[in-house]
Structure formats: structure tokens, C-alpha cells
Amino acid sequence: MDTLSYKTISVNKENANKQWLVIDAEGHRLGRVCSEIAKLLRGKHKVNFTPHADCGDYVIVINAEKVALSGNKWDDKQYIRYSGYPGGQRSRTAREVMDRTPKRLVEHAVRGMLPKNSLGRAIYRNLHVNIGPDHDHAAQKPKVHNVTL
Numbered sequence: 001m002d003t004l005s006y007k008t009i010s011v012n013k014e015n016a017n018k019q020w021l022v023i024d025a026e027g028h029r030l031g032r033v034c035s036e037i038a039k040l041l042r043g044k045h046k047v048n049f050t051p052h053a054d055c056g057d058y059v060i061v062i063n064a065e066k067v068a069l070s071g072n073k074w075d076d077k078q079y080i081r082y083s084g085y086p087g088g089q090r091s092r093t094a095r096e097v098m099d100r101t102p103k104r105l106v107e108h109a110v111r112g113m114l115p116k117n118s119l120g121r122a123i124y125r126n127l128h129v130n131i132g133p134d135h136d137h138a139a140q141k142p143k144v145h146n147v148t149l
Contacts, residue, residue, distance in 0.1 A: 078091045
């Protein structure tokens, strides 16, 4: 029996075979499209997924301002931040965040679905969210990834 044929191969960032993918968020629900984005960033869709390595793909999100929320979430959902000082807690509704910086809705949702450690921060850098149908990564020849939800 050849024991070398049964050796487990662990993927690292050098041999992860990363790709560039484009996702159109227009008309999709925020949570559903962001869970798909988080899965692609993490690399869980690949057969050689390694939990402790950055083996996911680069994801470009276009039309982030056209994402949808269901129910009364535009007015009820709160985005809270805290400066660390007494009385420094601020909150905005989803509608206020969308009016101010639309791509922050997608970024915030995806960041919450990634690991809360240095690996999660490294994976988050592979996300590029754009407002509108254009992006600056044409040189990477990204493939269109259809989200079917």
C-alpha cells in the first residue's frame, strides 16, 4: 500500500487558485445575497476548503444601492455604533445608511458573516463593493457569478 497517495493536502494562500467573481445585487434580498458572498469569500464552495487559510475568491459586488429589504426593515433596522465615550452611542436606520453610503449595507452584512479574527479581517479585504454597474477590476477578467435565490 502506497501511503503517499493518501496524504491530505492542505491549501494555503499560495496554492488556493483564487478567482475574481462579479455579483449583481440588484433586486436581491440583503441577507441572502450577503450569505452567498460570505460563502464565496471564505472558500466554502471549493472542494479543497481549508478552515484556517484564506482560500476563497475575490468578490466584486455591483449595484449595491439596488439591494432589497423585506418588511419594515428600512425603518426598523438599526445600525448602532459607539465611540467609547459616555453618550457616544449613535444609531441610524437602514434607510438613512442607504441614503448616505449605500455600499455600507452590504459591507456591514458580509463582515458580520465572516470569522471575528485576523483571518476574517484578511478575507474581508477580498470584497469590493461598488455603487452602479461599473467596477475598476476589468483587468482581472472577473467571471459573472449568478446568485439564484
